[in-house]
Amino acid sequence: MKYLKLLLLGVVLPAMLQARTTADIIAIIEKANDYWQKTNPRPGNAFWHQAAYHTGNMAAYEITGREAYLRYSEQWAEENEWKGAKAERVKDWKYTYGETDAHVLFGDWQTCFQTYIDLYRLAPDKKKIARAREVMEYQMSTPENGYWWWADALYMVMPVMTRLYAVTGNERYLEKLHDYFTFSKNLMYDEASGLFFRDAKYVYPGHKTRTGAKDFWARGNGWVLAGLARVLQDLPATDAHRDEYVQVFRSMAKALKDAQQPEGHWTRSVLDASQAPGYETSGTAFFAYGLLWGINNDLLERELYAPVVEKAWSYLTSIALQPDGRVGFVQPIGERADQHNVEPTTTADFGVGAFLLAAAEMTRYVDDRLYWTRLAYKIAAPVLEKMSRGELSRTMQVELSPTWDGRDKRVTYMECFGRLMDGIAPWLSLPDDDSPEGTQRRQLREWALKSYVHAVDPASPDYLLWRKEGQPLVDAAYVASSFLRAPEQLWQPLDKLTKQRYIEEFQQLRRVDPPYTNWLLFSATIETFLLSVDARPDMYRISSALRKIEEWYVGDGWYADGQRFAFDYYNSYVIQPMYVQVLQVSRQRDRSSSRNLENALKRMQRYGMILERFVSPEGTFPVFGRSMTYRLGVFQPLALMAWKEMLPGELPEGQVRNVLTRVMKRMFSVEGNFNAGGFLQLGFAGHQPDLADWYTNNGSLYLTSEVFLPLGLPADHSFWTSPPLESTQEKAWNGKSFPKDHAY
Numbered sequence: 163m164k165y166l167k168l169l170l171l172g173v174v175l176p177a178m179l180q181a182r183t184t185a186d187i188i189a190i191i192e193k194a195n196d197y198w199q200k201t202n203p204r205p206g207n208a209f210w211h212q213a214a215y216h217t218g219n220m221a222a223y224e225i226t227g228r229e230a231y232l233r234y235s236e237q238w239a240e241e242n243e244w245k246g247a248k249a250e251r252v253k254d255w256k257y258t259y260g261e262t263d264a265h266v267l268f269g270d271w272q273t274c275f276q277t278y279i280d281l282y283r284l285a286p287d288k289k290k291i292a293r294a295r296e297v298m299e300y301q302m303s304t305p306e307n308g309y310w311w312w313a314d315a316l317y318m319v320m321p322v323m324t325r326l327y328a329v330t331g332n333e334r335y336l337e338k339l340h341d342y343f344t345f346s347k348n349l350m351y352d353e354a355s356g357l358f359f360r361d362a363k364y365v366y367p368g369h370k371t372r373t374g375a376k377d378f379w380a381r382g383n384g385w386v387l388a389g390l391a392r393v394l395q396d397l398p399a400t401d402a403h404r405d406e407y408v409q410v411f412r413s414m415a416k417a418l419k420d421a422q423q424p425e426g427h428w429t430r431s432v433l434d435a436s437q438a439p440g441y442e443t444s445g446t447a448f449f450a451y452g453l454l455w456g457i458n459n460d461l462l463e464r465e466l467y468a469p470v471v472e473k474a475w476s477y478l479t480s481i482a483l484q485p486d487g488r489v490g491f492v493q494p495i496g497e498r499a500d501q502h503n504v505e506p507t508t509t510a511d512f513g514v515g516a517f518l519l520a521a522a523e524m525t526r527y528v529d530d531r532l533y534w535t536r537l538a539y540k541i542a543a544p545v546l547e548k549m550s551r552g553e554l555s556r557t558m559q560v561e562l563s564p565t566w567d568g569r570d571k572r573v574t575y576m577e578c579f580g581r582l583m584d585g586i587a588p589w590l591s592l593p594d595d596d597s598p599e600g601t602q603r604r605q606l607r608e609w610a611l612k613s614y615v616h617a618v619d620p621a622s623p624d625y626l627l628w629r630k631e632g633q634p635l636v637d638a639a640y641v642a643s644s645f646l647r648a649p650e651q652l653w654q655p656l657d658k659l660t661k662q663r664y665i666e667e668f669q670q671l672r673r674v675d676p677p678y679t680n681w682l683l684f685s686a687t688i689e690t691f692l693l694s695v696d697a698r699p700d701m702y703r704i705s706s707a708l709r710k711i712e713e714w715y716v717g718d719g720w721y722a723d724g725q726r727f728a729f730d731y732y733n734s735y736v737i738q739p740m741y742v743q744v745l746q747v748s749r750q751r752d753r754s755s756s757r758n759l760e761n762a763l764k765r766m767q768r769y770g771m772i773l774e775r776f777v778s779p780e781g782t783f784p785v786f787g788r789s790m791t792y793r794l795g796v797f798q799p800l801a802l803m804a805w806k807e808m809l810p811g812e813l814p815e816g817q818v819r820n821v822l823t824r825v826m827k828r829m830f831s832v833e834g835n836f837n838a839g840g841f842l843q844l845g846f847a848g849h850q851p852d853l854a855d856w857y858t859n860n861g862s863l864y865l866t867s868e869v870f871l872p873l874g875l876p877a878d879h880s881f882w883t884s885p886p887l888e889s890t891q892e893k894a895w896n897g898k899s900f901p902k903d904h905a906y
Contacts, residue, residue, distance in 0.1 A: 184529040190479055191222050191521045195231060197487025198514045205238030208246050209261065210318055211495065211512045212238070213273035217392075218515030220280045221522035225532075227598035232284075235277055244278050245293045246271035252300060257309055267301055269315035272322055276392075279325040291329065298326060302338045310346040312361040312497075313382035317389035317448075324396035331838070339393070340403045347410070352376065356413030357432060358386050360497055371437040371499075378432040379499050384448025387414050388519065391455040399833035399848060408461060411452075415462055418449050419470050426477030427491075431499035438499040441491040443482040447516035450474040454523035458533075459831055460781070460824075475524055478517060489517045530823045531873075531882045532599075537830060538586055538870045539602045544840035545582055545864070546609035552616050552624045554579070559839050560861075563854035571859065573633045576626040578841075578861030579617060580640035583610060584647065585867025588805055588874020591648035599877070611655055617641070618663035628667045633857075635674040639684035639740070642668060642691035646743060647874075649694070665697045672700060679724040680732050682707035683740040690747045704744060711741050712758060718905045719768030730787025731796045734773070735865060738766045738799045767810040768906035770800045774813055774821055775903065779892045781824035790846045791854050793829060795865035797822055804881055805871040812901060816884035822869060824889075842866070 198215070206212040216235050223231035247266040249255060257267030265271055275294035282290040301309065310316060320339060327335035350359045352366070359365045360382040371377045390411045397404055421432050427446040431437035453471050456462035484490050490506040492513030525532055548554040560574045590607045594600055616624040628634050641664075645653040653661070668688050676685045686707035692699040714722040721741075723732045745759040773796070776783045783796065803809045804818055829835070834849035836842060842863040844851040875881050893900035 184525045184532055187521055187525045187528065188226050190483065191226060191518060192228070193487045194483060194489050194514060194517055194521070195219065195222050198489075198511070199230070199234055202511070205234060205241065206511070208238075208242040208271065208274040210270035210273045210314070211510065213246075213277065214317070215511035215515035216274070216277040218518030218522075220277055222518045225522045225525050225598065227601055236281060239274075239278055239281060239290070242274065243293075244290050246274050246297070255300075257301075257306070266297055267309065269310060269319040272297065273318040275322045276325060279322070279329060282329065291326070294322065294326060295330070298322065298335070299332075302334055307338075307341045307345045310342050311349060313346075313350055313358045313379075314360075314385045316343070316346060316358075317385035317392075320389045321392035321396070324393045328396045336397070336401055336403075340406075343403075343407075351410070352378075353413075355433065356410075356417040357383050358414075364498065371431055371434040373434055373436060375431075375434040375437075377434065377437060377499060379497070380428045380430050380432050380442055380445025381448065381493060382445075382497070383414065383418070383432060384445040384452075384516065387411065387418070387452035388448040388516070390414075391452045394459070394461070395455070397833075399831075411456065411461065415453055415456055415467065418453070419467060422470055422473065424473075425481065426473035426475070427481070429499075430493060434499075438501050440504065441477075441481060442493050442504060443478065443489060443491040444493055444510070444513040444516050446474055446482070447478060447489075447513065447520045450478060450520040451516065451523050454520065454527050458523060458526045458827075460827055471524075471527065475520070478520060482517070489514045530819055530886070531877055533823060533827065534870060534873055535589075535599045535602065537826065538589065538867070538873060539606065540836075540840070541842065541864070541867060542582055542586055542606055543609075545578055546606055546613055549575075549579060549616055549624050550609035550612035552622045554613075554616075554624050556623060557839065558841055558861075559837050560859060561837070561844050561851070562860075563844065563856055563858045564851055565854070565856040566859070567856045569631050569633060569857075570627060572627045573631060573637070574859040574861035575624065576617075576628075576634055576637040576641075576861070577859065578864050579613060579626065580637035580644070581862070581864040582867050583644035583652070584640040585864070585870050586610075586873070587644040587647040587652060588871050591651045591874055592876060607651060610652065614652070614656060614664075615660050618660060618667055629670065632674045635671050635676060635681065635688070636684050638668060638671055639687040642688045643740070643743065646687075646691055646694060646747065653695070661695075665692065665695070668692055669698070672703070677724075678710065680736040680740075682710055683736055683744065686744045687740050690744045694747055704748060708741075708744065708748070708758065711737065715765065719765045719772060721765075728787065731789070731792070732787075733769055734796045734798050735789060735792055735868075738762075738769055739802050739868075742766060742802070763808060765906065766799050766803065767808070770803055771810060771812055771903075773797060773800055774818065775890050777821050777825055777889050777891060779889070779895050781828035783825060785846060788855055789858070789862075789865075791844055791850075791858055791863050793846060793863065793866035794822075794826060794869035795867075797825070798868035798871070801869050801871040805874045814884070814887055815881040817887035817889060819872070819881055819884070820886035821889045822872075823886075826869065 216238060219231055219235050248263040249266050254264050255266040256264050260268055278290050278294055310319065323335045323339040349362055352359060355376060357378040360379045363369060364377055366376040369377055390407055394407060422428060423435065427441050428449055429435040429439060430442050450471055453462060453467055457464050457467050457471065482489055482491050484506055488507065488509050490509055491504045492508050492510045493504050494508065494510060545554065548557050555575050558575065560571055562571060590603060590610060592603060594604050616622040617626045619625055671688060676682050685703045689699040689703045711721060716722050716727050721733055721737045723737065742762050745762055749759055800818055800822065804815065809815065809818060829847045832848040834843060834845060842860050843849045844854045844860055846853055872881055890900050
C-alpha cells in the first residue's frame with residue numbers, strides 16, 4: 163500500500179519538499195552513514211567500491227561537520243598508504259582489468275585518489291597526493307588514450323584529473339582528460355539517445371534487450387552523469403572542452419527525465435523497464451546527485467527538473483532507506499541490467515556512497531542559507547585566518563589595477579579587512595551553536611577578534627595603513643561600521659588597549675579633508691561610531707554630511723554623488739546604507755533627525771525595488787558605472803533591509819532571497835573569482851583585471867561581502883524559511899502577472 167500511494171507523488175511532492183529542511187536531510191545522512199560505519203568498522207581496501215563509498219562519506223562530512231566521518235576516511239587512506247594498487251616498479255604496471263597490486267593503471271584502482279585529494283585540500287601534506295601524481299603523470303606520459311574502456315571509469319578517474327589540476331595547475335591533466343573522454347565517448351556514447359552503453363560488448367545492435375531495444379545500464383550511466391558533475395565542479399570556465407562536457411551532461415539529463423518511473427526510481431535498463439523490472443537504488447542515487455548538482459549550478463532548468471529530483475528523493479528516503487538506516491535495493495556488483503531480484507536488505511558500499519552524494523546535494527537544493535554560509539566562509543576564511551596570525555600582509559597575493567595611481571599598495575589590506583568585516587559582522591553576531599554553520603561562525607569570530615588587535619598594533623606585521631594616504635578614511639569607516647553592526651560581539655570583547663588604539667586611529671583620520679562626494683559619509687560613519695562609545699566625536703562632520711546628502715537627493719530613490727549625478731551603483735556601495743546608519747545612531751541622541759530617517763528609509767525601499775527589477779530571469783543584472791569589481795556590493799541596500807526587516811511590502815522575503823541567491827550562484831559559478839590562495843581577484847564575474855578602476859586593488863573587492871547581511875537573521879527566520887518566489891523579471895518574461903512600476 164505504501165508503494166501504491168507513491169503513485170501520487172507528482173501531486174504531493176512539491177508541497178512536501180518545501181517543508182523539508184537541511185536539518186531533516188542531515189538527520190537522514192547521519193542515519194544512513196552511521197549505520198554503514200557501525201556495521202563496517204574497518205574501512206577496507208582502496209578498490210573502486212570502497213573508494214566510491216568514501217566520495218560520499220566526504221560529502222557527508224562536508225555537510226554535517228561530523229569529525230567521525232572525516233576520521234573514517236583518514237583511517238582508510240592511512241591504512242592504504244595513500245595508494246591504490248601498490249606495485250612499485252613502473253614496468254610491472256598494467257591497465258587491463260585486474261584486482262591485484264600490479265593493476266596500477268586500471269581506473270578502478272584510481273578512484274581512491276579523489277578522496278585523498280579532498281583530504282589534502284583540508285590539510286595539505288604532499289604525501290597524500292604523491293602516489294596520485296606519480297601514477298597519473300606517468301599515465302599521461304604514455305601515448306595510450308584507451309584507459310577508460312568501460313562507463314564506470316568516467317566516475318572513477320575523470321574527477322581525479324580535474325582535482326589534480328586544481329591543486330597543481332598542470333594543464334596536462336585537462337588535455338589528457340579530454341583525450342581519454344573522447345576515446346570513451348567514441349566507444350560507448352549513443353548520441354541518438356543521449357546515454358552510454360556500459361562498454362563495447364553492449365553496443366546496439368550487437369546487444370539488445372529481450373524486446374529488441376537498446377540496453378543502457380542504469381548504474382553505468384549513473385557513474386557517467388555523476389562523474390561529469392564532479393568534473394564540471396572543478397573544471398575552469400575557460401576550458402576549451404567545457405561546452406562539450408556540458409552538452410553531454412544535458413543530453414543525459416533529458417533522457418533520464420523522460421525515463422524515470424512513477425515511483426521515482428530508474429529501472430536497471432533505463433529505456434526498457436521489462437528487461438529487469440523493480441527498484442534499484444545505486445543508479446537512481448547517482449542520477450539524483452547529478453541532476454541535483456545540475457540544478458544547483460544552473461546547468462539544468464529548475465522548473466523542468468525539480469519534479470524529477472523530488473520524486474527521486476522520495477524514492478531514496480521512503481523506499482530505499484530502511485528504518486534501521488540500511489540503504490536497500492542496491493543492485494550487487496555486476497555490469498549489466500540483470501534480472502536478479504534486489505531486496506530492501508540488499509546493500510553495498512558504493513550504493514551508500516551514491517546515496518550520501520545525493521543527500522548532500524539535496525541540502526544545497528533546499529537550503530539557500532547553506533549556500534550563502536559556504537560562500538561567505540570561502541571568502542572570509544583566507545583573510546581572517548592569515549590576519550589572526552599577523553600574516554595577511556605577507557601571504558595575500560596583492561593585485562593592483564592596470565591603471566593604479568601609485569598610492570602605497572598597503573592600502574589593500576585595510577580595504578580587504580574593513581569591507582569584509584562590515585559585511586559579515588551581522589552573521590558573527592549570532593549566538594554560538596554546535597551546527598556546522600555555528601562551528602564556522604565561531605571560528606571566523608575568533609579569527610576576527612585577533613585580527614582586530616593586529617590591525618591597530620604598531621608592533622604587528624598586519625598593522626594597517628592608518629597614517630598615510632587619504633584612502634584609510636574610506637576603509638576605517640567600514641571597520642567602524644562593523645563595530646556599529648555587531649558591538650557586543652566585535653567591539654566589547656576587545657581589550658582596553660586595543661579599544662583605545664582604535665579611538666586614537668579614528669580620531670587622527672580627521673587629518674583627511676573629505677571631498678564633497680560620498681566620502682563625507684565615511685567621515686560621518688567614523689564619528690558616529692565615536693559618538694556611540696562616547697569618545698569625543700566631531701559632531702560637525704556628522705551634521706555637515708547629513709545636510710549634504712539630503713541636498714543631493716535627486717528623486718525616485720536616487721541620490722547624486724556630489725554636485726552632479728552619476729549613473730552608477732554608489733547609492734548601493736555607500737550612500738544609501740551609510741546615510742541610514744548614521745541617521746539611526748544620530749536619532750538615539752537627537753530626535754530631530756527622525757523625519758530625515760523616515761524619508762531615507764522610504765527612498766532606500768524604492769531604490770531596493772529598482773535593484774530587484776534589474777535582475778534578469780537568468781540571474782544577471784546590468785553592468786554600468788564605476789567600481790563594478792565590487793560585485794554583489796550592488797545589492798547592499800536589499801541585504802540591509804532584509805536584515806533589519808525593513809523590506810517594502812512589494813518585496814516579499816522569499817522573493818528577495820531567491821533573487822540574491824540566483825545572482826550569487828550565477829556570479830560565483832564563473833571560474834576565476836579567486837586566486838590560488840583563495841583571495842578575490844580583480845573582475846566582476848571571474849578574472850577581468852582591465853575592468854578595475856585606477857583606485858582599485860583586490861582588497862577593494864571585499865565590498866561584495868555586504869550582500870551577506872541577512873546572515874545576521876537566524877536560520878529559522880522567515881527570510882530563510884519562506885518559499886522561494888519568482889523575481890519580477892521572471893514573472894514578466896514568463897507571461898505571468900506582475901506589479902507595474904511607479905516612481906516614488
